Amino acid sequence: MKKIAKADMGRFIARLLEQYMVYAPVQVDDAIQFQEITTPSEAYLDYQNSTKSPKGVFLPQSEVLFRYNKGPKQVTVTPPEEIKKERVLLGVRGCDVRATLLLDAIFNTPVNPDVYYEEKRGKTIIIGLACSEPPSLCFCTSVGGTPFDRKGSDLFLIDISDAYLVDVLTDKGEKLLDDTLFRDATAADLELARKREAEALEQMPPPLEVKQLKDKLDGMVESPLWGTLAERCLRCGICAYLCPSCYCFDIVDEDYGSSGERVRNWDACMFSLYSLETSGHNPRPTGSERWRQRLMHKFNYAIGQCGDALCVGCGRCVQGCPVNIDIRKIVTDVMAS
Amino acid sequence: MDKLTQKIRQEAARLLADHQVDRVIGFQEGTLPLRSAPVIVHDPADVDKLVWNSFCGNNLARYLRGLGGRRVAIVAKGCDVRSIIALIVEKQFSRDQVVIIGVPCQRMIDWRKVAKAVNGEILRAEERDGELLVESKGFKRSLQRDDFIHSLCAACTHRNPIVYDILVGEPVEEAGQTPFPESAAFEERSPAERWAFYKDEMSRCIRCYGCREACPMCYCEECFVDHSQPSWIAKSVEPSAVQIWQIVRAYHQAGRCVSCGACERACPMNIKLLYLTEGLNDLAREMFDFETGLNTESLPPFATFDPDAMRDTAKQDGR
Amino acid sequence: MRNPYLPILMRIERIIVETDDEMLKSFDLVFVNESDGQGFSFMPGQFCEISVFGKGEAPFGFASSPLEQGYLRITVNKAGVLTTALHDLAEGDIVGLRGPLGNGYPLHLFEGHNIVVIGGGFAFTTLRSLVVYMLHSANRAKFGEISIVYGARQPGLLLYKQELSIWGHRDDVRLYLTVDKRDETWRGREALVPNVVEEVAPNPKNAYAVICGPSVMIRYTLPKLSALGFSPDQIYTSLERRMKCGLGKCGRCNIGPYYVCEDGPVFSYAQLNGLPKEY
Numbered sequence: 029m030k031k032i033a034k035a036d037m038g039r040f041i042a043r044l045l046e047q048y049m050v051y052a053p054v055q056v057d058d059a060i061q062f063q064e065i066t067t068p069s070e071a072y073l074d075y076q077n078s079t080k081s082p083k084g085v086f087l088p089q090s091e092v093l094f095r096y097n098k099g100p101k102q103v104t105v106t107p108p109e110e111i112k113k114e115r116v117l118l119g120v121r122g123c124d125v126r127a128t129l130l131l132d133a134i135f136n137t138p139v140n141p142d143v144y145y146e147e148k149r150g151k152t153i154i155i156g157l158a159c160s161e162p163p164s165l166c167f168c169t170s171v172g173g174t175p176f177d178r179k180g181s182d183l184f185l186i187d188i189s190d191a192y193l194v195d196v197l198t199d200k201g202e203k204l205l206d207d208t209l210f211r212d213a214t215a216a217d218l219e220l221a222r223k224r225e226a227e228a229l230e231q232m233p234p235p236l237e238v239k240q241l242k243d244k245l246d247g248m249v250e251s252p253l254w255g256t257l258a259e260r261c262l263r264c265g266i267c268a269y270l271c272p273s274c275y276c277f278d279i280v281d282e283d284y285g286s287s288g289e290r291v292r293n294w295d296a297c298m299f300s301l302y303s304l305e306t307s308g309h310n311p312r313p314t315g316s317e318r319w320r321q322r323l324m325h326k327f328n329y330a331i332g333q334c335g336d337a338l339c340v341g342c343g344r345c346v347q348g349c350p351v352n353i354d355i356r357k358i359v360t361d362v363m364a365s
Numbered sequence: 366m367d368k369l370t371q372k373i374r375q376e377a378a379r380l381l382a383d384h385q386v387d388r389v390i391g392f393q394e395g396t397l398p399l400r401s402a403p404v405i406v407h408d409p410a411d412v413d414k415l416v417w418n419s420f421c422g423n424n425l426a427r428y429l430r431g432l433g434g435r436r437v438a439i440v441a442k443g444c445d446v447r448s449i450i451a452l453i454v455e456k457q458f459s460r461d462q463v464v465i466i467g468v469p470c471q472r473m474i475d476w477r478k479v480a481k482a483v484n485g486e487i488l489r490a491e492e493r494d495g496e497l498l499v500e501s502k503g504f505k506r507s508l509q510r511d512d513f514i515h516s517l518c519a520a521c522t523h524r525n526p527i528v529y530d531i532l533v534g535e536p537v538e539e540a541g542q543t544p545f546p547e548s549a550a551f552e553e554r555s556p557a558e559r560w561a562f563y564k565d566e567m568s569r570c571i572r573c574y575g576c577r578e579a580c581p582m583c584y585c586e587e588c589f590v591d592h593s594q595p596s597w598i599a600k601s602v603e604p605s606a607v608q609i610w611q612i613v614r615a616y617h618q619a620g621r622c623v624s625c626g627a628c629e630r631a632c633p634m635n636i637k638l639l640y641l642t643e644g645l646n647d648l649a650r651e652m653f654d655f656e657t658g659l660n661t662e663s664l665p666p667f668a669t670f671d672p673d674a675m676r677d678t679a680k681q682d683g684r
Numbered sequence: 685m686r687n688p689y690l691p692i693l694m695r696i697e698r699i700i701v702e703t704d705d706e707m708l709k710s711f712d713l714v715f716v717n718e719s720d721g722q723g724f725s726f727m728p729g730q731f732c733e734i735s736v737f738g739k740g741e742a743p744f745g746f747a748s749s750p751l752e753q754g755y756l757r758i759t760v761n762k763a764g765v766l767t768t769a770l771h772d773l774a775e776g777d778i779v780g781l782r783g784p785l786g787n788g789y790p791l792h793l794f795e796g797h798n799i800v801v802i803g804g805g806f807a808f809t810t811l812r813s814l815v816v817y818m819l820h821s822a823n824r825a826k827f828g829e830i831s832i833v834y835g836a837r838q839p840g841l842l843l844y845k846q847e848l849s850i851w852g853h854r855d856d857v858r859l860y861l862t863v864d865k866r867d868e869t870w871r872g873r874e875a876l877v878p879n880v881v882e883e884v885a886p887n888p889k890n891a892y893a894v895i896c897g898p899s900v901m902i903r904y905t906l907p908k909l910s911a912l913g914f915s916p917d918q919i920y921t922s923l924e925r926r927m928k929c930g931l932g933k934c935g936r937c938n939i940g941p942y943y944v945c946e947d948g949p950v951f952s953y954a955q956l957n958g959l960p961k962e963y
Contacts, residue, residue, distance in 0.1 A: 056569060057569070057635055058477065058481065058632075058635040059569060059634050059635050060632075061569075076486060078631060079635075080571065080633075080634075084535065089571060089601075089602050090601035090602045090603060160504075161486075163486055165489050185370075187469060203581075222449050254417060259405045259428075260402070260403055260405065261581055262427070262575070262578035263578055264573055264574045264575040264577070264578035264579070264631070265572075265573040265574055265575075266573045266575045266631075268573075268635050269571050269573045269633075270573075270633055280599075280600050280601075282600075282601070291599075291600075291601050291603050293600050294571075294600070296573075299574075301587075301591050327450065335553065346396070346397070347397070347633075348575075348633040350423070350575055350578075350579050350627075350631035351402055351403050351423060352396060352397060352400050352401075352402035353402075354393045354396040354397075354402075356396070357396060
């Protein structure tokens with residue numbers, strides 16, 4: 029285990045910026061979001077939870093799949109250039125990394141891999157950050173995570189007051205270290221880190237019963253619950269867009285006459301346009317069917333897709349929903365039904 | 366228990382038991398501090414879910430969409446009632462389909478203002494005798510409720526329900542018309558400054574359409590952003606597409622907005638929107654002497670065409 | 685690593701107007717770059733995503749059989765942005781193609797069995813691929829009796845009239861054509877497809893049925909098959925959904941845990957029973 033003094037973080041980030049593109053949590057007005065930084069002072073690591081998840085680093089909200097040029101009886105298709113500069117994702121929580129691992133199962137498939145996602149994943153080094161003050165909304169421990177979940181990170185930072193303990197987890201992470209800023213951690217440091225972890229765990233709410241959720245949901249294809257949820261739901265995309273593990277996207281051509289781009293944009297199963305067919309038929313005509321899809325996908329179908337529920341307990345949907353639809357309550361109600 | 370809450374529950378129970386309405390739209394206790402959540406009650410046995418407090422900021426008229434032939438009851442404060450009237454004027458439903466349980470509004474709390482003032486995550490909050498008691502990890506604080514009223518509520522001139530079937534609570538004194546500070550400040554800026562401000566705010570927009578879906582007046586079955594024949598704007602978050610989306614939505618509200626703030630309250634990225642909507646409301650007042658939702662006789666400015674009015678305005682501006 | 689989102693360039697070699705109202709056209713596509721065509725193979729029931737650059741992409745089942753050399757045929761109903769743009773294209777114009785996608789008809793199950801093909805309207809596209817494939821001299825012996833029930837609203841709306849004529853004259857396939865409403869030229873049946881199925885009464889023993897058509901036709905035909913003794917795992921269909929990636933990634937075309945683009949579009953009714961009816 030290594031450690032770096034908080035006072036040295038600025039220099040560390042400055043070194044990273046020399047070689048890498050760095051994404052870090054940034055305070056933008058009252059929202060905290062992950063974006064590219066150009067100076068170390070922009071990075072805001074003392075945050076509790078970011079407003080939007082960092083999934084845009086791997087799955088940008090809008091992304092050009094290819095450009096095309098049309099001439100008389102001919103077309104050229106040009107994919108985007110390879111990413112030249114490697115990236116560092118700094119200060120990301122274990123829950124958000126866990127979500128990325130879930131998305132890996134969907135995008136990094138042996139057949140038809142999503143080359144855009146794969147490239148970004150392969151060229152990004154992840155510096156995770158332990159969650160010492162889990163917000164009260166969080167429930168990562170109910171869905172297989174923990175505040176100090178380091179799985180998937182290349183380096184993992186733990187706040188120990190005036191320094192960060194650095195768990196070096198992969199070679200990719202190791203190559204970021206240098207001797208001048210990073211020292212060996214002492215036994216006292218390790219003890220403090222353990223204490224912080226225990227404190228964080230203590231703050232977590234009692235776990236929700238999620239393991240049997242899939243079995244319950246199997247029998248709920250026709251359930252009045254969907255109608256009840258749909259009654260209050262506004263059918264906006266806030267929950268899907270803030271979520272670190274929602275990944276659905278739309279593909280459109282943006283045409284400029286003789287040239288244009290095929291672009292993919294985030295989409296949400298809550299929108300009616302999502303499944304609307306040209307004939308006008310919509311297999312999910314009302315909010316009921318869409319709520320069934322949302323909950324089933326997250327806690328039932330996902331088990332087959334990626335081995336786990338597509339929810340990491342980050343609480344962003346709870347915080348963001350304008351009408352206070354609370355996934356924790358929904359899960360509890362389903363289990364009790 | 367609060368008297369208003371009690372009365373609302375009584376009326377709701379009566380309306381449901383008598384089958385006068387098939388549902389009551391109101392508020393219930395939220396799962397987050399400083400938030401109450403919209404609720405739809407169908408069963409008289411469930412009326413105890415209903416509450417009334419200073420966290421009832423949502424505009425419940427949003428839930429009057431797709432009524433068909435149904436008759437519903439709705440707990441409505443001043444702005445909600447104006448929305449109901451505006452929707453009736455726009456023929457979305459008829460007056461007799463809605464039993465309005467009107468509540469003169471005590472002005473609602475802006476939970477984001479409170480969150481900013483408290484240095485720590487708010488775990489619990491309670492309103493008591495004009496005070497907000499908030500609890501965070503390791504400390505409690507008492508705040509003056511009136512310091513944390515939502516900016517629109519502070520400027521509101523129609524807190525009393527303009528029409529109602531049942532009145533819950535005593536009428537309140539209405540304030541005089543004052544310029545909304547944010548739109549007044551925006552007006553002061555030069556065009557270049559305005560553009561920079563607008564561009565900056567909209568750079569955070571993620572096109573989640575929370576603003577659109579929270580607004581009672583955005584009831585179009587297919588929004589212009591979703592059209593493909595023709596495709597009006599790009600679907601991406603490319604800045605110019607976002608900028609057009611937002612300004613057009615604001616303009617689609619011109620002469621229809623009731624200053625409820627649902628749009629800005631809904632936005633997860635804390636984007637300022639009210640300076641735009643209130644600016645347009647000011648213009649509607651100035652140019653057409655019109656305020657949305659005050660009566661069912663007046664048509665909104667963009668639903669009427671008076672050639673003389675247009676001519677006079679053009680002369681005034683010298684264009 | 686091949687990018688599965690990049691279309692291959694195809695040239696429209698031939699356009700065939702299939703129906704009297706000109707709302708259905710078949711497009712025979714050839715590879716612009718011959719190397720793209722080498723090794724390209726597909727099975728009946730699979731589909732491709734066709735791009736009209738600037739308008740977008742949409743899924744179309746292969747109407748041609750994999751054994752038809754030299755071109756890939758799709759049949760397009762003019763309905764929305766992309767299909768209208770396709771209909772406005774001319775021979776020699778370039779489109780994009782991604783494929784083959786999807787699972788195709790379960791030929792390994794069908795072999796050695798009697799096959800009942802039931803089609804309605806313009807849903808006959810991949811059924812054409814299946815029938816032409818099965819009737820090919822290299823394959824015919826692998827299948828038992830082949831019966832086809834195909835109906836359209838009017839005679840002018842039947843697809844693949846040339847093929848229908850050929851099949852009508854073969855003695856190793858039984859073709860039952862019908863229309864909802866006849867015209868002066870029509871000397872065949874005037875009856876709805878479900879009723880023709882009932883009349884023909886195919887034997888479920890050692891048989892599979894494949895049904896593609898408008899949902900109202902399917903809704904009334906399934907009970908007829910059931911009454912004849914077909915069990916849900918003997919009845920296959922090809923589903924359609926709004927699609928974008930065609931690769932099981934964009935999330936939108938799922939029915940329960942199955943993605944229509946990857947696990948389908950061909951499903952048996954045994955698979956579909958118990959799933960949300962999202963099709």
